[in-house]
Amino acid sequence: MTFVSQGVQPIIPVLLCGGSGERLWPLSRARHPKQYISLVDGNSLLQQAALRIAGVPQSAPPVTVANAHHRFLVAEQLQAADIAPGAMLLEPAARNTAPAVAAAAMWALEQDPEAVLLVAPSDHLVRDVSAFHDAVSRGMDHARSGYLVTFGIIPDAPETGYGYIRSGAAIADGVQAVDAFVEKPDAQTAARYLAEGGYHWNSGIFLFAAQRYLDELAAYRPDILEAVTAAWAGRQEDLDFIRLDEAAFAACPAESIDYAVMEHTRDAAVVPMDCGWSDLGSWGTLHAVGERSEETDNVLIGDVVAEDTQGSYIRSEGRLVAAVGLRDAVIVETADAVLVADRERVQDVKR
Structure with missing residues:
Protein backbone atom coordinates (compact mmCIF):
# COMPACT_ATOMS: atom_id res chain seq x y z
CA MET A 1 0.00 0.00 0.00
CA THR A 2 1.45 3.34 -1.06
CA PHE A 3 0.47 6.57 0.62
CA VAL A 4 1.10 10.17 -0.33
CA SER A 5 1.89 12.59 2.44
CA GLN A 6 0.10 15.93 2.53
CA GLY A 7 2.00 18.39 4.69
CA VAL A 8 3.35 16.43 7.64
CA GLN A 9 4.64 12.96 6.80
CA PRO A 10 2.67 10.16 8.43
CA ILE A 11 4.31 7.89 10.95
CA ILE A 12 4.71 4.31 9.76
CA PRO A 13 4.20 1.84 12.61
CA VAL A 14 6.41 -1.24 12.52
CA LEU A 15 5.17 -4.21 14.54
CA LEU A 16 7.88 -6.72 15.37
CA CYS A 17 6.32 -10.19 15.48
CA GLY A 18 9.39 -12.39 15.67
CA GLY A 19 9.46 -13.18 19.40
CA SER A 20 9.33 -16.80 20.52
CA GLY A 21 7.75 -16.28 23.96
CA GLU A 22 9.64 -19.22 25.48
CA ARG A 23 9.05 -18.10 29.07
CA LEU A 24 5.29 -18.56 28.65
CA TRP A 25 5.53 -22.26 27.81
CA PRO A 26 3.43 -24.40 27.62
CA LEU A 27 0.85 -21.95 26.24
CA SER A 28 3.34 -20.14 24.02
CA ARG A 29 5.06 -22.42 21.49
CA ALA A 30 7.43 -21.98 18.56
CA ARG A 31 4.58 -22.38 16.08
CA HIS A 32 2.17 -20.21 18.08
CA PRO A 33 4.09 -17.74 20.28
CA LYS A 34 2.58 -15.34 22.78
CA GLN A 35 1.92 -12.41 20.43
CA TYR A 36 -0.80 -14.47 18.74
CA ILE A 37 -2.44 -15.55 22.01
CA SER A 38 -5.17 -13.85 24.03
CA LEU A 39 -3.55 -13.45 27.44
CA VAL A 40 -5.15 -10.24 28.74
CA ASP A 41 -8.27 -8.30 27.70
CA GLY A 42 -9.68 -10.57 25.00
CA ASN A 43 -7.76 -9.77 21.81
CA SER A 44 -4.38 -11.31 21.05
CA LEU A 45 -1.36 -9.20 21.93
CA LEU A 46 -0.72 -8.56 18.22
CA GLN A 47 -4.27 -7.32 17.76
CA GLN A 48 -4.00 -5.09 20.82
CA ALA A 49 -0.72 -3.63 19.52
CA ALA A 50 -2.16 -3.00 16.05
CA LEU A 51 -5.27 -1.30 17.42
CA ARG A 52 -3.16 0.74 19.86
CA ILE A 53 -0.86 2.19 17.21
CA ALA A 54 -3.75 2.77 14.82
CA GLY A 55 -4.81 5.53 17.22
CA VAL A 56 -1.48 7.38 17.03
CA PRO A 57 -1.99 10.74 15.28
CA GLN A 58 -0.84 10.77 11.63
CA SER A 59 -0.39 7.00 11.70
CA ALA A 60 -0.17 5.11 8.42
CA PRO A 61 -1.16 1.45 8.05
CA PRO A 62 1.30 -0.74 9.98
CA VAL A 63 4.15 -2.83 8.65
CA THR A 64 4.57 -6.23 10.27
CA VAL A 65 7.83 -8.17 10.32
CA ALA A 66 7.22 -11.82 11.16
CA ASN A 67 8.61 -15.30 10.83
CA ALA A 68 7.53 -16.85 7.55
CA HIS A 69 5.90 -19.74 9.46
CA HIS A 70 3.49 -17.29 11.11
CA ARG A 71 2.40 -15.41 7.99
CA PHE A 72 -1.19 -16.64 7.98
CA LEU A 73 -1.57 -16.04 11.73
CA VAL A 74 -0.55 -12.40 11.17
CA ALA A 75 -2.88 -11.93 8.22
CA GLU A 76 -5.87 -13.60 9.88
CA GLN A 77 -5.50 -11.73 13.16
CA LEU A 78 -5.11 -8.32 11.52
CA GLN A 79 -8.14 -9.01 9.35
CA ALA A 80 -10.15 -10.04 12.42
CA ALA A 81 -9.17 -6.74 14.07
CA ASP A 82 -10.16 -4.83 10.90
CA ILE A 83 -6.58 -3.59 10.42
CA ALA A 84 -5.33 -3.34 6.82
CA PRO A 85 -1.51 -3.60 6.90
CA GLY A 86 0.73 -1.45 4.76
CA ALA A 87 3.01 -4.45 4.23
CA MET A 88 3.73 -7.84 5.75
CA LEU A 89 7.44 -8.68 5.60
CA LEU A 90 8.55 -12.25 6.17
CA GLU A 91 11.84 -13.24 7.76
CA PRO A 92 13.18 -16.62 6.63
CA ALA A 93 15.18 -16.85 9.87
CA ALA A 94 15.20 -15.10 13.24
CA ARG A 95 17.89 -12.41 13.31
CA ASN A 96 16.68 -10.17 16.16
CA THR A 97 15.37 -6.62 15.89
CA ALA A 98 18.14 -4.63 14.15
CA PRO A 99 17.84 -6.51 10.82
CA ALA A 100 14.05 -6.66 11.05
CA VAL A 101 13.76 -2.90 11.45
CA ALA A 102 16.29 -2.32 8.66
CA ALA A 103 14.08 -4.27 6.25
CA ALA A 104 11.02 -2.29 7.35
CA ALA A 105 12.97 0.96 6.88
CA MET A 106 13.87 -0.04 3.32
CA TRP A 107 10.21 -0.68 2.54
CA ALA A 108 9.19 2.62 4.12
CA LEU A 109 11.74 4.65 2.18
CA GLU A 110 10.29 3.36 -1.07
CA GLN A 111 6.97 4.87 0.01
CA ASP A 112 8.33 8.14 1.41
CA PRO A 113 11.98 9.26 1.52
CA GLU A 114 11.24 11.15 4.76
CA ALA A 115 9.41 8.27 6.45
CA VAL A 116 9.38 8.15 10.25
CA LEU A 117 9.02 4.75 11.93
CA LEU A 118 7.30 3.91 15.20
CA VAL A 119 8.82 0.54 16.10
CA ALA A 120 7.06 -1.58 18.70
CA PRO A 121 7.08 -5.20 19.84
CA SER A 122 3.79 -6.96 19.16
CA ASP A 123 3.78 -8.93 22.42
CA HIS A 124 3.66 -6.21 25.09
CA LEU A 125 0.79 -4.88 27.19
CA VAL A 126 -0.15 -1.19 27.44
CA ARG A 127 -3.03 -0.43 29.78
CA ASP A 128 -3.18 3.37 29.32
CA VAL A 129 -3.34 3.88 25.56
CA SER A 130 -3.86 7.65 25.87
CA ALA A 131 -0.62 8.00 27.85
CA PHE A 132 1.15 5.98 25.17
CA HIS A 133 -0.19 8.26 22.42
CA ASP A 134 0.85 11.34 24.41
CA ALA A 135 4.39 10.01 24.78
CA VAL A 136 4.64 9.32 21.04
CA SER A 137 3.42 12.86 20.34
CA ARG A 138 6.17 14.28 22.58
CA GLY A 139 8.79 12.42 20.59
CA MET A 140 7.54 13.15 17.07
CA ASP A 141 9.27 16.45 16.33
CA HIS A 142 12.55 15.17 17.78
CA ALA A 143 12.44 12.05 15.63
CA ARG A 144 11.80 14.17 12.55
CA SER A 145 14.72 16.41 13.46
CA GLY A 146 17.20 13.52 13.63
CA TYR A 147 17.00 12.04 17.12
CA LEU A 148 16.60 8.32 17.65
CA VAL A 149 13.87 8.35 20.29
CA THR A 150 13.16 5.55 22.71
CA PHE A 151 10.52 5.34 25.41
CA GLY A 152 11.49 4.68 29.00
CA ILE A 153 8.95 3.27 31.42
CA ILE A 154 8.83 5.12 34.75
CA PRO A 155 9.66 2.35 37.25
CA ASP A 156 7.46 1.60 40.25
CA ALA A 157 9.52 -1.28 41.67
CA PRO A 158 13.17 -2.47 41.75
CA GLU A 159 12.61 -4.76 38.77
CA THR A 160 15.51 -7.07 37.84
CA GLY A 161 13.92 -8.50 34.70
CA TYR A 162 14.27 -5.38 32.54
CA GLY A 163 17.15 -3.43 31.11
CA TYR A 164 17.31 0.23 32.15
CA ILE A 165 17.89 3.57 30.46
CA ARG A 166 19.78 6.24 32.39
CA SER A 167 18.59 9.68 31.31
CA GLY A 168 20.80 12.71 30.92
CA ALA A 169 20.26 16.38 30.14
CA ALA A 170 16.86 17.71 29.14
CA ILE A 171 16.35 18.24 25.41
CA ALA A 172 12.82 19.60 25.74
CA ASP A 173 9.90 19.29 28.10
CA GLY A 174 9.38 15.55 28.59
CA VAL A 175 12.34 14.56 26.42
CA GLN A 176 15.86 13.82 27.68
CA ALA A 177 19.17 12.73 26.23
CA VAL A 178 20.10 9.11 26.85
CA ASP A 179 23.13 8.92 29.09
CA ALA A 180 23.48 5.12 28.97
CA PHE A 181 21.69 1.84 28.41
CA VAL A 182 22.14 -0.45 31.40
CA GLU A 183 21.92 -4.24 31.52
CA LYS A 184 19.42 -6.04 33.77
CA PRO A 185 20.60 -5.29 37.32
CA ASP A 186 20.68 -7.42 40.44
CA ALA A 187 18.16 -6.66 43.19
CA GLN A 188 20.45 -4.33 45.13
CA THR A 189 21.37 -2.32 42.05
CA ALA A 190 17.73 -2.12 40.92
CA ALA A 191 16.78 -0.76 44.35
CA ARG A 192 19.49 1.88 44.04
CA TYR A 193 18.25 2.90 40.58
CA LEU A 194 14.75 3.35 41.97
CA ALA A 195 15.99 5.40 44.94
CA GLU A 196 18.28 7.63 42.87
CA GLY A 197 15.77 8.35 40.09
CA GLY A 198 16.73 9.14 36.51
CA TYR A 199 16.46 5.50 35.45
CA HIS A 200 13.69 4.01 33.31
CA TRP A 201 12.83 0.53 32.15
CA ASN A 202 13.75 -0.09 28.53
CA SER A 203 10.46 -0.65 26.69
CA GLY A 204 11.96 -1.64 23.33
CA ILE A 205 9.77 0.97 21.59
CA PHE A 206 11.46 3.42 19.21
CA LEU A 207 10.63 6.41 17.03
CA PHE A 208 13.02 7.62 14.33
CA ALA A 209 13.39 8.55 10.68
CA ALA A 210 13.90 5.47 8.53
CA GLN A 211 16.89 6.92 6.70
CA ARG A 212 18.43 8.13 9.96
CA TYR A 213 18.29 4.60 11.36
CA LEU A 214 19.93 3.12 8.26
CA ASP A 215 22.63 5.79 8.38
CA GLU A 216 23.45 4.89 12.00
CA LEU A 217 23.38 1.20 11.13
CA ALA A 218 25.88 1.91 8.34
CA ALA A 219 28.13 3.68 10.83
CA TYR A 220 28.07 1.07 13.58
CA ARG A 221 27.04 -2.23 11.98
CA PRO A 222 27.69 -2.06 8.24
CA ASP A 223 27.72 -5.87 8.11
CA ILE A 224 24.05 -5.96 9.13
CA LEU A 225 23.12 -3.23 6.66
CA GLU A 226 24.94 -5.02 3.82
CA ALA A 227 23.19 -8.33 4.50
CA VAL A 228 19.72 -6.77 4.79
CA THR A 229 20.29 -4.69 1.67
CA ALA A 230 21.02 -7.89 -0.22
CA ALA A 231 17.99 -9.62 1.32
CA TRP A 232 15.77 -6.69 0.35
CA ALA A 233 17.16 -6.59 -3.19
CA GLY A 234 16.36 -10.29 -3.57
CA ARG A 235 12.86 -10.09 -2.08
CA GLN A 236 9.89 -11.80 -3.66
CA GLU A 237 6.21 -11.03 -3.41
CA ASP A 238 4.04 -13.95 -2.35
CA LEU A 239 0.31 -13.16 -2.27
CA ASP A 240 0.03 -10.33 0.28
CA PHE A 241 3.49 -10.98 1.72
CA ILE A 242 7.02 -9.83 0.93
CA ARG A 243 9.60 -12.56 1.45
CA LEU A 244 13.16 -11.43 2.15
CA ASP A 245 15.81 -13.39 0.29
CA GLU A 246 16.53 -16.49 2.34
CA ALA A 247 20.26 -16.91 1.73
CA ALA A 248 21.12 -13.23 2.20
CA PHE A 249 19.04 -12.84 5.36
CA ALA A 250 20.36 -16.06 6.85
CA ALA A 251 23.88 -14.65 6.45
CA CYS A 252 22.96 -11.55 8.46
CA PRO A 253 24.32 -11.30 12.02
CA ALA A 254 21.64 -11.51 14.71
CA GLU A 255 21.58 -8.35 16.83
CA SER A 256 19.14 -6.10 18.65
CA ILE A 257 18.57 -2.43 17.90
CA ASP A 258 19.95 -1.61 21.33
CA TYR A 259 23.31 -3.29 20.79
CA ALA A 260 23.62 -2.45 17.09
CA VAL A 261 22.69 1.24 17.16
CA MET A 262 21.14 2.75 20.29
CA GLU A 263 24.10 2.11 22.62
CA HIS A 264 26.45 3.80 20.13
CA THR A 265 24.56 6.70 18.58
CA ARG A 266 25.18 10.19 19.92
CA ASP A 267 21.61 11.21 19.17
CA ALA A 268 19.56 8.91 21.39
CA ALA A 269 16.71 10.56 23.28
CA VAL A 270 14.30 9.09 25.82
CA VAL A 271 10.69 10.02 26.48
CA PRO A 272 9.61 8.92 29.98
CA MET A 273 6.28 7.12 29.85
CA ASP A 274 3.81 5.90 32.47
CA CYS A 275 1.27 3.89 30.50
CA GLY A 276 0.68 0.65 32.38
CA TRP A 277 3.31 -1.14 30.31
CA SER A 278 4.48 -4.72 30.73
CA ASP A 279 6.46 -7.04 28.48
CA LEU A 280 4.44 -10.00 29.84
CA GLY A 281 7.71 -11.84 30.08
CA SER A 282 6.74 -14.56 32.54
Whole structure:
Protein backbone atom coordinates (compact mmCIF):
# COMPACT_ATOMS: atom_id res chain seq x y z
CA MET A 1 0.00 0.00 0.00
CA THR A 2 1.45 3.34 -1.06
CA PHE A 3 0.47 6.57 0.62
CA VAL A 4 1.10 10.17 -0.33
CA SER A 5 1.89 12.59 2.44
CA GLN A 6 0.10 15.93 2.53
CA GLY A 7 2.00 18.39 4.69
CA VAL A 8 3.35 16.43 7.64
CA GLN A 9 4.64 12.96 6.80
CA PRO A 10 2.67 10.16 8.43
CA ILE A 11 4.31 7.89 10.95
CA ILE A 12 4.71 4.31 9.76
CA PRO A 13 4.20 1.84 12.61
CA VAL A 14 6.41 -1.24 12.52
CA LEU A 15 5.17 -4.21 14.54
CA LEU A 16 7.88 -6.72 15.37
CA CYS A 17 6.32 -10.19 15.48
CA GLY A 18 9.39 -12.39 15.67
CA GLY A 19 9.46 -13.18 19.40
CA SER A 20 9.33 -16.80 20.52
CA GLY A 21 7.75 -16.28 23.96
CA GLU A 22 9.64 -19.22 25.48
CA ARG A 23 9.05 -18.10 29.07
CA LEU A 24 5.29 -18.56 28.65
CA TRP A 25 5.53 -22.26 27.81
CA PRO A 26 3.43 -24.40 27.62
CA LEU A 27 0.85 -21.95 26.24
CA SER A 28 3.34 -20.14 24.02
CA ARG A 29 5.06 -22.42 21.49
CA ALA A 30 7.43 -21.98 18.56
CA ARG A 31 4.58 -22.38 16.08
CA HIS A 32 2.17 -20.21 18.08
CA PRO A 33 4.09 -17.74 20.28
CA LYS A 34 2.58 -15.34 22.78
CA GLN A 35 1.92 -12.41 20.43
CA TYR A 36 -0.80 -14.47 18.74
CA ILE A 37 -2.44 -15.55 22.01
CA SER A 38 -5.17 -13.85 24.03
CA LEU A 39 -3.55 -13.45 27.44
CA VAL A 40 -5.15 -10.24 28.74
CA ASP A 41 -8.27 -8.30 27.70
CA GLY A 42 -9.68 -10.57 25.00
CA ASN A 43 -7.76 -9.77 21.81
CA SER A 44 -4.38 -11.31 21.05
CA LEU A 45 -1.36 -9.20 21.93
CA LEU A 46 -0.72 -8.56 18.22
CA GLN A 47 -4.27 -7.32 17.76
CA GLN A 48 -4.00 -5.09 20.82
CA ALA A 49 -0.72 -3.63 19.52
CA ALA A 50 -2.16 -3.00 16.05
CA LEU A 51 -5.27 -1.30 17.42
CA ARG A 52 -3.16 0.74 19.86
CA ILE A 53 -0.86 2.19 17.21
CA ALA A 54 -3.75 2.77 14.82
CA GLY A 55 -4.81 5.53 17.22
CA VAL A 56 -1.48 7.38 17.03
CA PRO A 57 -1.99 10.74 15.28
CA GLN A 58 -0.84 10.77 11.63
CA SER A 59 -0.39 7.00 11.70
CA ALA A 60 -0.17 5.11 8.42
CA PRO A 61 -1.16 1.45 8.05
CA PRO A 62 1.30 -0.74 9.98
CA VAL A 63 4.15 -2.83 8.65
CA THR A 64 4.57 -6.23 10.27
CA VAL A 65 7.83 -8.17 10.32
CA ALA A 66 7.22 -11.82 11.16
CA ASN A 67 8.61 -15.30 10.83
CA ALA A 68 7.53 -16.85 7.55
CA HIS A 69 5.90 -19.74 9.46
CA HIS A 70 3.49 -17.29 11.11
CA ARG A 71 2.40 -15.41 7.99
CA PHE A 72 -1.19 -16.64 7.98
CA LEU A 73 -1.57 -16.04 11.73
CA VAL A 74 -0.55 -12.40 11.17
CA ALA A 75 -2.88 -11.93 8.22
CA GLU A 76 -5.87 -13.60 9.88
CA GLN A 77 -5.50 -11.73 13.16
CA LEU A 78 -5.11 -8.32 11.52
CA GLN A 79 -8.14 -9.01 9.35
CA ALA A 80 -10.15 -10.04 12.42
CA ALA A 81 -9.17 -6.74 14.07
CA ASP A 82 -10.16 -4.83 10.90
CA ILE A 83 -6.58 -3.59 10.42
CA ALA A 84 -5.33 -3.34 6.82
CA PRO A 85 -1.51 -3.60 6.90
CA GLY A 86 0.73 -1.45 4.76
CA ALA A 87 3.01 -4.45 4.23
CA MET A 88 3.73 -7.84 5.75
CA LEU A 89 7.44 -8.68 5.60
CA LEU A 90 8.55 -12.25 6.17
CA GLU A 91 11.84 -13.24 7.76
CA PRO A 92 13.18 -16.62 6.63
CA ALA A 93 15.18 -16.85 9.87
CA ALA A 94 15.20 -15.10 13.24
CA ARG A 95 17.89 -12.41 13.31
CA ASN A 96 16.68 -10.17 16.16
CA THR A 97 15.37 -6.62 15.89
CA ALA A 98 18.14 -4.63 14.15
CA PRO A 99 17.84 -6.51 10.82
CA ALA A 100 14.05 -6.66 11.05
CA VAL A 101 13.76 -2.90 11.45
CA ALA A 102 16.29 -2.32 8.66
CA ALA A 103 14.08 -4.27 6.25
CA ALA A 104 11.02 -2.29 7.35
CA ALA A 105 12.97 0.96 6.88
CA MET A 106 13.87 -0.04 3.32
CA TRP A 107 10.21 -0.68 2.54
CA ALA A 108 9.19 2.62 4.12
CA LEU A 109 11.74 4.65 2.18
CA GLU A 110 10.29 3.36 -1.07
CA GLN A 111 6.97 4.87 0.01
CA ASP A 112 8.33 8.14 1.41
CA PRO A 113 11.98 9.26 1.52
CA GLU A 114 11.24 11.15 4.76
CA ALA A 115 9.41 8.27 6.45
CA VAL A 116 9.38 8.15 10.25
CA LEU A 117 9.02 4.75 11.93
CA LEU A 118 7.30 3.91 15.20
CA VAL A 119 8.82 0.54 16.10
CA ALA A 120 7.06 -1.58 18.70
CA PRO A 121 7.08 -5.20 19.84
CA SER A 122 3.79 -6.96 19.16
CA ASP A 123 3.78 -8.93 22.42
CA HIS A 124 3.66 -6.21 25.09
CA LEU A 125 0.79 -4.88 27.19
CA VAL A 126 -0.15 -1.19 27.44
CA ARG A 127 -3.03 -0.43 29.78
CA ASP A 128 -3.18 3.37 29.32
CA VAL A 129 -3.34 3.88 25.56
CA SER A 130 -3.86 7.65 25.87
CA ALA A 131 -0.62 8.00 27.85
CA PHE A 132 1.15 5.98 25.17
CA HIS A 133 -0.19 8.26 22.42
CA ASP A 134 0.85 11.34 24.41
CA ALA A 135 4.39 10.01 24.78
CA VAL A 136 4.64 9.32 21.04
CA SER A 137 3.42 12.86 20.34
CA ARG A 138 6.17 14.28 22.58
CA GLY A 139 8.79 12.42 20.59
CA MET A 140 7.54 13.15 17.07
CA ASP A 141 9.27 16.45 16.33
CA HIS A 142 12.55 15.17 17.78
CA ALA A 143 12.44 12.05 15.63
CA ARG A 144 11.80 14.17 12.55
CA SER A 145 14.72 16.41 13.46
CA GLY A 146 17.20 13.52 13.63
CA TYR A 147 17.00 12.04 17.12
CA LEU A 148 16.60 8.32 17.65
CA VAL A 149 13.87 8.35 20.29
CA THR A 150 13.16 5.55 22.71
CA PHE A 151 10.52 5.34 25.41
CA GLY A 152 11.49 4.68 29.00
CA ILE A 153 8.95 3.27 31.42
CA ILE A 154 8.83 5.12 34.75
CA PRO A 155 9.66 2.35 37.25
CA ASP A 156 7.46 1.60 40.25
CA ALA A 157 9.52 -1.28 41.67
CA PRO A 158 13.17 -2.47 41.75
CA GLU A 159 12.61 -4.76 38.77
CA THR A 160 15.51 -7.07 37.84
CA GLY A 161 13.92 -8.50 34.70
CA TYR A 162 14.27 -5.38 32.54
CA GLY A 163 17.15 -3.43 31.11
CA TYR A 164 17.31 0.23 32.15
CA ILE A 165 17.89 3.57 30.46
CA ARG A 166 19.78 6.24 32.39
CA SER A 167 18.59 9.68 31.31
CA GLY A 168 20.80 12.71 30.92
CA ALA A 169 20.26 16.38 30.14
CA ALA A 170 16.86 17.71 29.14
CA ILE A 171 16.35 18.24 25.41
CA ALA A 172 12.82 19.60 25.74
CA ASP A 173 9.90 19.29 28.10
CA GLY A 174 9.38 15.55 28.59
CA VAL A 175 12.34 14.56 26.42
CA GLN A 176 15.86 13.82 27.68
CA ALA A 177 19.17 12.73 26.23
CA VAL A 178 20.10 9.11 26.85
CA ASP A 179 23.13 8.92 29.09
CA ALA A 180 23.48 5.12 28.97
CA PHE A 181 21.69 1.84 28.41
CA VAL A 182 22.14 -0.45 31.40
CA GLU A 183 21.92 -4.24 31.52
CA LYS A 184 19.42 -6.04 33.77
CA PRO A 185 20.60 -5.29 37.32
CA ASP A 186 20.68 -7.42 40.44
CA ALA A 187 18.16 -6.66 43.19
CA GLN A 188 20.45 -4.33 45.13
CA THR A 189 21.37 -2.32 42.05
CA ALA A 190 17.73 -2.12 40.92
CA ALA A 191 16.78 -0.76 44.35
CA ARG A 192 19.49 1.88 44.04
CA TYR A 193 18.25 2.90 40.58
CA LEU A 194 14.75 3.35 41.97
CA ALA A 195 15.99 5.40 44.94
CA GLU A 196 18.28 7.63 42.87
CA GLY A 197 15.77 8.35 40.09
CA GLY A 198 16.73 9.14 36.51
CA TYR A 199 16.46 5.50 35.45
CA HIS A 200 13.69 4.01 33.31
CA TRP A 201 12.83 0.53 32.15
CA ASN A 202 13.75 -0.09 28.53
CA SER A 203 10.46 -0.65 26.69
CA GLY A 204 11.96 -1.64 23.33
CA ILE A 205 9.77 0.97 21.59
CA PHE A 206 11.46 3.42 19.21
CA LEU A 207 10.63 6.41 17.03
CA PHE A 208 13.02 7.62 14.33
CA ALA A 209 13.39 8.55 10.68
CA ALA A 210 13.90 5.47 8.53
CA GLN A 211 16.89 6.92 6.70
CA ARG A 212 18.43 8.13 9.96
CA TYR A 213 18.29 4.60 11.36
CA LEU A 214 19.93 3.12 8.26
CA ASP A 215 22.63 5.79 8.38
CA GLU A 216 23.45 4.89 12.00
CA LEU A 217 23.38 1.20 11.13
CA ALA A 218 25.88 1.91 8.34
CA ALA A 219 28.13 3.68 10.83
CA TYR A 220 28.07 1.07 13.58
CA ARG A 221 27.04 -2.23 11.98
CA PRO A 222 27.69 -2.06 8.24
CA ASP A 223 27.72 -5.87 8.11
CA ILE A 224 24.05 -5.96 9.13
CA LEU A 225 23.12 -3.23 6.66
CA GLU A 226 24.94 -5.02 3.82
CA ALA A 227 23.19 -8.33 4.50
CA VAL A 228 19.72 -6.77 4.79
CA THR A 229 20.29 -4.69 1.67
CA ALA A 230 21.02 -7.89 -0.22
CA ALA A 231 17.99 -9.62 1.32
CA TRP A 232 15.77 -6.69 0.35
CA ALA A 233 17.16 -6.59 -3.19
CA GLY A 234 16.36 -10.29 -3.57
CA ARG A 235 12.86 -10.09 -2.08
CA GLN A 236 9.89 -11.80 -3.66
CA GLU A 237 6.21 -11.03 -3.41
CA ASP A 238 4.04 -13.95 -2.35
CA LEU A 239 0.31 -13.16 -2.27
CA ASP A 240 0.03 -10.33 0.28
CA PHE A 241 3.49 -10.98 1.72
CA ILE A 242 7.02 -9.83 0.93
CA ARG A 243 9.60 -12.56 1.45
CA LEU A 244 13.16 -11.43 2.15
CA ASP A 245 15.81 -13.39 0.29
CA GLU A 246 16.53 -16.49 2.34
CA ALA A 247 20.26 -16.91 1.73
CA ALA A 248 21.12 -13.23 2.20
CA PHE A 249 19.04 -12.84 5.36
CA ALA A 250 20.36 -16.06 6.85
CA ALA A 251 23.88 -14.65 6.45
CA CYS A 252 22.96 -11.55 8.46
CA PRO A 253 24.32 -11.30 12.02
CA ALA A 254 21.64 -11.51 14.71
CA GLU A 255 21.58 -8.35 16.83
CA SER A 256 19.14 -6.10 18.65
CA ILE A 257 18.57 -2.43 17.90
CA ASP A 258 19.95 -1.61 21.33
CA TYR A 259 23.31 -3.29 20.79
CA ALA A 260 23.62 -2.45 17.09
CA VAL A 261 22.69 1.24 17.16
CA MET A 262 21.14 2.75 20.29
CA GLU A 263 24.10 2.11 22.62
CA HIS A 264 26.45 3.80 20.13
CA THR A 265 24.56 6.70 18.58
CA ARG A 266 25.18 10.19 19.92
CA ASP A 267 21.61 11.21 19.17
CA ALA A 268 19.56 8.91 21.39
CA ALA A 269 16.71 10.56 23.28
CA VAL A 270 14.30 9.09 25.82
CA VAL A 271 10.69 10.02 26.48
CA PRO A 272 9.61 8.92 29.98
CA MET A 273 6.28 7.12 29.85
CA ASP A 274 3.81 5.90 32.47
CA CYS A 275 1.27 3.89 30.50
CA GLY A 276 0.68 0.65 32.38
CA TRP A 277 3.31 -1.14 30.31
CA SER A 278 4.48 -4.72 30.73
CA ASP A 279 6.46 -7.04 28.48
CA LEU A 280 4.44 -10.00 29.84
CA GLY A 281 7.71 -11.84 30.08
CA SER A 282 6.74 -14.56 32.54
CA TRP A 283 3.81 -16.22 34.24
CA GLY A 284 4.67 -14.19 37.31
CA THR A 285 4.08 -11.04 35.28
CA LEU A 286 0.73 -12.41 34.11
CA HIS A 287 -0.19 -12.84 37.76
CA ALA A 288 0.79 -9.23 38.46
CA VAL A 289 -1.32 -7.76 35.64
CA GLY A 290 -4.24 -10.20 35.82
CA GLU A 291 -7.59 -9.77 37.55
CA ARG A 292 -6.66 -10.91 41.04
CA SER A 293 -9.04 -11.73 43.84
CA GLU A 294 -8.71 -9.19 46.65
CA GLU A 295 -9.31 -11.95 49.17
CA THR A 296 -6.89 -14.59 47.87
CA ASP A 297 -4.58 -12.71 45.43
CA ASN A 298 -5.27 -15.52 42.94
CA VAL A 299 -5.70 -15.21 39.17
CA LEU A 300 -7.92 -18.08 38.05
CA ILE A 301 -8.66 -18.61 34.34
CA GLY A 302 -10.74 -21.39 32.84
CA ASP A 303 -12.11 -24.43 34.64
CA VAL A 304 -10.30 -23.98 37.97
CA VAL A 305 -11.21 -24.77 41.56
CA ALA A 306 -8.87 -23.41 44.26
CA GLU A 307 -9.23 -24.27 47.94
CA ASP A 308 -7.06 -22.64 50.62
CA THR A 309 -4.80 -21.33 47.84
CA GLN A 310 -3.27 -17.86 47.74
CA GLY A 311 -1.08 -15.69 45.51
CA SER A 312 -1.30 -18.12 42.61
CA TYR A 313 -1.85 -18.00 38.83
CA ILE A 314 -3.85 -21.01 37.68
CA ARG A 315 -4.98 -21.35 34.07
CA SER A 316 -6.89 -24.19 32.44
CA GLU A 317 -7.21 -24.43 28.68
CA GLY A 318 -9.51 -27.45 28.86
CA ARG A 319 -9.56 -29.84 31.79
CA LEU A 320 -10.58 -29.11 35.35
CA VAL A 321 -7.63 -28.00 37.48
CA ALA A 322 -8.09 -28.34 41.25
CA ALA A 323 -5.59 -26.78 43.66
CA VAL A 324 -5.50 -27.25 47.43
CA GLY A 325 -3.27 -25.57 49.99
CA LEU A 326 -0.92 -23.79 47.56
CA ARG A 327 0.96 -20.53 48.05
CA ASP A 328 2.50 -18.42 45.25
CA ALA A 329 2.19 -21.16 42.62
CA VAL A 330 1.76 -21.18 38.86
CA ILE A 331 -0.23 -23.93 37.15
CA VAL A 332 -0.87 -23.79 33.41
CA GLU A 333 -2.76 -26.65 31.77
CA THR A 334 -2.84 -27.21 27.99
CA ALA A 335 -3.88 -30.12 25.80
CA ASP A 336 -0.46 -31.79 25.85
CA ALA A 337 1.47 -30.31 28.77
CA VAL A 338 1.06 -28.97 32.30
CA LEU A 339 3.39 -26.51 34.02
CA VAL A 340 3.57 -26.47 37.81
CA ALA A 341 6.04 -24.00 39.32
CA ASP A 342 6.82 -21.73 42.21
CA ARG A 343 5.82 -18.21 41.16
CA GLU A 344 9.31 -16.93 41.97
CA ARG A 345 10.94 -19.56 39.73
CA VAL A 346 8.91 -19.21 36.55
CA GLN A 347 11.78 -17.49 34.72
CA ASP A 348 13.50 -20.91 34.81
CA VAL A 349 10.89 -22.40 32.46
CA LYS A 350 13.31 -21.64 29.58
CA ARG A 351 15.49 -24.44 30.89
